Amino acid sequence: MNTRVKIRVNGALRESEVEPRLLLVQFLREVCGLTGTHVGCETGVCGACTVLVDGQAVKSCTMLAVQADGSEVTTVEGLSHNGELHPVQEGFWECHGLQCGFCTPGMIITIVQLLKRNGSPSRDEIRHAIDGNLCRCTGYCHIIDAAEYAAKKARV
Amino acid sequence: MKRVEDPRLIKGIATYVDDLKLPGVLHAEFVRSPHAHANILSINTGAAKELPGVVGVFTGADLNDKVAAIPCASPLPGGKTVSHTVLAGARAYFVGHPVAVVVAETRAIARDALDLVEVDYEPLPAVIDPEKALEEGSPLTHPELGTNVAFTWNLHSGDAEAAFKEADKTLKIRMVHPRLTPMALEPRGCAASWHPGESALTLWTSTQIPHLVRTLLPGMIHIPENKLRVVAPEVGGGFGSKLNLYPEEAVVSHLAIRINRPIKWIESRRENASSTIHGRDQVTDHEIAVRKDGTLLAIRTKLIADVGSYWQLLTPGIPPLTGLMHCGCYKLKTVHVDITGVHTNKMSTDAYRGAGRPEAAYLIERIMDLIAGELALDPVQVRLKNMPEPTEFPFTTATGLNYDSGNYQAALKKAQELADWPKLLEERDAARKAGRLFGIGISTYAEICALGPSKIMAAGGWEWGCVRMEISGKVTVITGATPHGQGQETSFAQIAADRLGVPIEDVVVFRGDTATAHFGRDTYGSRATALGGSAIVMSIDKIVEKAKTLAAALLESPPNEIEFKDGKFFVKGVAQKALGWGQLASEAYVAKNLPPGSEPGLEASSFFEPPNCTFPFGTHIAAVEVDRDTGQVKFLKYVAVDDCGKQVNPLLVEGQVQGGIAQSIGAALMEKTVYDENGQLLTGEFMDYAIPRAVDIPDFVLGSTETPSPSNPLGVKGVGEAGTIGSTPAVANAVVDALSPLGIRHLDIPFTPERVWRAIREKGGRP
Numbered sequence: 001m002n003t004r005v006k007i008r009v010n011g012a013l014r015e016s017e018v019e020p021r022l023l024l025v026q027f028l029r030e031v032c033g034l035t036g037t038h039v040g041c042e043t044g045v046c047g048a049c050t051v052l053v054d055g056q057a058v059k060s061c062t063m064l065a066v067q068a069d070g071s072e073v074t075t076v077e078g079l080s081h082n083g084e085l086h087p088v089q090e091g092f093w094e095c096h097g098l099q100c101g102f103c104t105p106g107m108i109i110t111i112v113q114l115l116k117r118n119g120s121p122s123r124d125e126i127r128h129a130i131d132g133n134l135c136r137c138t139g140y141c142h143i144i145d146a147a148e149y150a151a152k153k154a155r156v
Numbered sequence: 157m158k159r160v161e162d163p164r165l166i167k168g169i170a171t172y173v174d175d176l177k178l179p180g181v182l183h184a185e186f187v188r189s190p191h192a193h194a195n196i197l198s199i200n201t202g203a204a205k206e207l208p209g210v211v212g213v214f215t216g217a218d219l220n221d222k223v224a225a226i227p228c229a230s231p232l233p234g235g236k237t238v239s240h241t242v243l244a245g246a247r248a249y250f251v252g253h254p255v256a257v258v259v260a261e262t263r264a265i266a267r268d269a270l271d272l273v274e275v276d277y278e279p280l281p282a283v284i285d286p287e288k289a290l291e292e293g294s295p296l297t298h299p300e301l302g303t304n305v306a307f308t309w310n311l312h313s314g315d316a317e318a319a320f321k322e323a324d325k326t327l328k329i330r331m332v333h334p335r336l337t338p339m340a341l342e343p344r345g346c347a348a349s350w351h352p353g354e355s356a357l358t359l360w361t362s363t364q365i366p367h368l369v370r371t372l373l374p375g376m377i378h379i380p381e382n383k384l385r386v387v388a389p390e391v392g393g394g395f396g397s398k399l400n401l402y403p404e405e406a407v408v409s410h411l412a413i414r415i416n417r418p419i420k421w422i423e424s425r426r427e428n429a430s431s432t433i434h435g436r437d438q439v440t441d442h443e444i445a446v447r448k449d450g451t452l453l454a455i456r457t458k459l460i461a462d463v464g465s466y467w468q469l470l471t472p473g474i475p476p477l478t479g480l481m482h483c484g485c486y487k488l489k490t491v492h493v494d495i496t497g498v499h500t501n502k503m504s505t506d507a508y509r510g511a512g513r514p515e516a517a518y519l520i521e522r523i524m525d526l527i528a529g530e531l532a533l534d535p536v537q538v539r540l541k542n543m544p545e546p547t548e549f550p551f552t553t554a555t556g557l558n559y560d561s562g563n564y565q566a567a568l569k570k571a572q573e574l575a576d577w578p579k580l581l582e583e584r585d586a587a588r589k590a591g592r593l594f595g596i597g598i599s600t601y602a603e604i605c606a607l608g609p610s611k612i613m614a615a616g617g618w619e620w621g622c623v624r625m626e627i628s629g630k631v632t633v634i635t636g637a638t639p640h641g642q643g644q645e646t647s648f649a650q651i652a653a654d655r656l657g658v659p660i661e662d663v664v665v666f667r668g669d670t671a672t673a674h675f676g677r678d679t680y681g682s683r684a685t686a687l688g689g690s691a692i693v694m695s696i697d698k699i700v701e702k703a704k705t706l707a708a709a710l711l712e713s714p715p716n717e718i719e720f721k722d723g724k725f726f727v728k729g730v731a732q733k734a735l736g737w738g739q740l741a742s743e744a745y746v747a748k749n750l751p752p753g754s755e756p757g758l759e760a761s762s763f764f765e766p767p768n769c770t771f772p773f774g775t776h777i778a779a780v781e782v783d784r785d786t787g788q789v790k791f792l793k794y795v796a797v798d799d800c801g802k803q804v805n806p807l808l809v810e811g812q813v814q815g816g817i818a819q820s821i822g823a824a825l826m827e828k829t830v831y832d833e834n835g836q837l838l839t840g841e842f843m844d845y846a847i848p849r850a851v852d853i854p855d856f857v858l859g860s861t862e863t864p865s866p867s868n869p870l871g872v873k874g875v876g877e878a879g880t881i882g883s884t885p886a887v888a889n890a891v892v893d894a895l896s897p898l899g900i901r902h903l904d905i906p907f908t909p910e911r912v913w914r915a916i917r918e919k920g921g922r923p
Contacts, residue, residue: 036168
């Protein structure tokens with residue numbers, strides 16, 4: 001028995017009949033075709049699927065699409081505007097904040113939300129903020145640099 | 157230099173395997189054994205096949221006579237193993253062993269159908285402990301082999317008896333290097349599409365080795381090599397776990413042909429933990445002969461390697477690397493290593509980042525500290541005493557390796573400077589006086605990279621590269637190396653731009669597709685820049701030579717009078733009348749004014765065959781404090797000085813080192829793959845298998861020295877695994893040093909709070 005959901009994704013209204021068991025991440029990837037949000041574990045640990053739901057960072061493998069009905073969702077694809085990168089994306093590029101790139105969209109979204117709460121986080125505050133996002137490539141150092149870069153850029 | 161591959165990755169528009177959109181695609185899911193060891197009495201696929209949307213359900217009986225068994229490229233003489241069919245036959249022999257495959261219209265239906273496949277298992281005793289597996293009367297992983305010994309490997313160099321007689325002191329130590337799970341963030345996955353008109357198959361797979369897959373897979377699925385195209389699209393990390401040809405790739409390829417529809421399979425994290433290769437898992441017993449001045453005379457090692465239940469691509473090849481790297485960066489003359497590879501009812505071990513070298517670095521660097529502790533010597537002095545001088549290179553080790561170049565003392569000195577060594581020692585003394593458990597650990601490692609001449613490799617140790625000056629003057633570089641996160645699209649573009657004298661924006665690097673990169677041996681063993689980069693340099697040299705003859709004709713001057721500088725060709729002394737790449741490329745392809753005997757075009761490809769491996773080295777220093785009450789290890793300082801030869805892109809080098817150290821800290825402090833006594837995998841998810849989080853990793857103080865390798869024209873050595881090799885022993889030595897006031901002489905990794913707390917408690921240190 002499918003259910004109708006209306007979710008605004010990166011500003012565009014998406015309406016679809018979905019199975020109640022469909023995860024939000026599957027809705028984004030399979031229904032909306034937005035494959036920037038990745039699935040790394042399906043158990044809510046790795047954070048590769050992190051998106052903003054009504055401004056809050058959410059692991060979209062732990063949320064059903066039907067639970068997001070009526071929400072506004074922002075994915076990594078929705079961060080840059082008019083070809084200009086979001087400061088956090090720019091920070092990742094400038095500071096070599098990524099290697100294989102698989103965890104990157106989730107990391108970026110988590111840091112976007114962190115910087116909304118705290119415009120000038122310390123390195124330790126950044127570490128704690130991204131504690132729910134796993135990266136196996138970078139050792140996190142350059143990711144923290146990237147967050148600092150973005151915070152500084154956003155303040156200027 | 158920022159990475160050219162980053163924009164697509166940070167915008168979320170890169171294409172990993174699961175992001176591929178293939179019209180009419182079907183989805184495969186695998187039924188896997190929940191038992192470590194069981195006879196398969198029957199499989200009933202009827203209910204699954206009846207589920208609407210299911211296209212087919214296949215068992216070993218349907219596939220194993222049509223798809224050949226999984227290949228191993230490094231069998232050892234006298235080794236014994238089973239033919240590992242792509243699906244289990246009469247017996248399943250590890251948890252996660254694929255037993256059947258379901259193909260359905262959607263992934264959800266395929267997963268639903270898994271529950272409807274009824275498999276009747278008869279559980280058998282499981283072999284779990286590799287040492288007990290060698291005892292008489294042990295159950296057998298493979299009864300038909302009559303033994304759990306998979307292979308033996310011995311290296312006896314030097315006169316051990318004489319060395320032990322000469323020794324002032326002999327030490328004994330047992331070390332356990334646990335099994336580790338690579339856990340690349342992107343699990344494996346593949347998609348195959350059959351093109352009946354051309355009788356050709358395209359396989360997209362999350363792999364480090366598309367070219368080796370193209371070499372090995374055709375024979376398994378019975379199509380000609382030149383009818384198979386293998387593409388490694390964006391690959392989300394490998395660390396050796398994707399340096400393999402796995403059953404799922406062969407099954408999906410075969411079924412895409414058989415069903416004549418594209419099929420995709422994406423591994424779940426649970427499958428990744430159970431059915432993608434593991435690493436390490438060695439138990440070693442060492443006898444050490446040493447003079448009282450700290451000179452290391454000999455090491456005798458008995459090494460038991462738990463290789464799991466079958467051989468993946470390089471399974472038997474990894475423990476011997478530990479044997480060959482026993483000397484680390486030291487001059488000892490006598491090494492005896494006896495390795496026994498043991499089959500158990502577990503997933504196979506294979507090359508996980510470092511592949512045999514982290515185990516070797518761990519044992520030799522722990523041994524250095526044990527010697528210092530036993531003889532009351534300074535661990536730094538013991539190391540210096542045993543190192544070859546820079547003038548002694550090339551240096552042949554007792555194990556027969558020819559180390560290309562090195563200055564171990566310089567890296568050590570620089571690391572001590574960066575660590576503010578005298579002050580660090582004072583801090584430790586003060587902390588100890590205050591009753592705190594403060595430790596300093598040092599590791600001076602050497603490793604082997606850029607694998608490596610064809611004569612020592614199973615199937616070609618070269619690398620291939622092509623450079624094409626396009627008619628427009630843009631540059632296309634095609635590499636047979638297959639980077640998967642390391643950033644060689646950038647470093648190879650840098651190499652081409654620098655040497656050709658063109659803007660880097662004009663260079664495009666293609667990789668990971670056997671249709672464009674006609675040859676390749678791919679990326680593993682920190683080989684891509686040293687070998688792949690060198691093949692590009694060779695090709696550039698060829699097109700520069702050709703362009704010179706063309707310029708000579710156009711400038712009406714003999715070729716030896718033509719000079720090439722900053723992308724311009726001119727007659728010596730007449731730089732104002734120069735020809736650029738744009739003009740020469742256009743002339744080369746329009747081909748109206750070519751010199752006699754010259755072919756049109758401006759393209760060259762090359763195979764680079766290295767004369768030797770490279771041997772990077774460095775020094776890592778860790779300072780830690782152990783909490784007496786909880787056993788928690790906290791970093792106070794971490795310094796690493798790595799020498800990877802010349803650096804093409806220092807920022808990328810730094811990223812490789814940081815990531816390697818973080819993985820190694822994971823191995824030192826928290827990671828361990830655990831099977832219970834029945835062979836159930838207890839670490840099957842990120843919830844149970846800890847990999848480091850941001851809060852676990854300190855900021856590093858990094859430095860480097862630069863000792864060029866003479867083994868390639870770039871002088872590079874490789875850096876992909878250095879951090880993983882140098883770091884674990886530094887952390888281990890620091891933790892043991894912190895615990896040494898309690899009388900603790902050795903403790904094995906991982907230093908989980910529980911393990912450390914128990915060790916403290918046993919020694920009466922608290923509480």
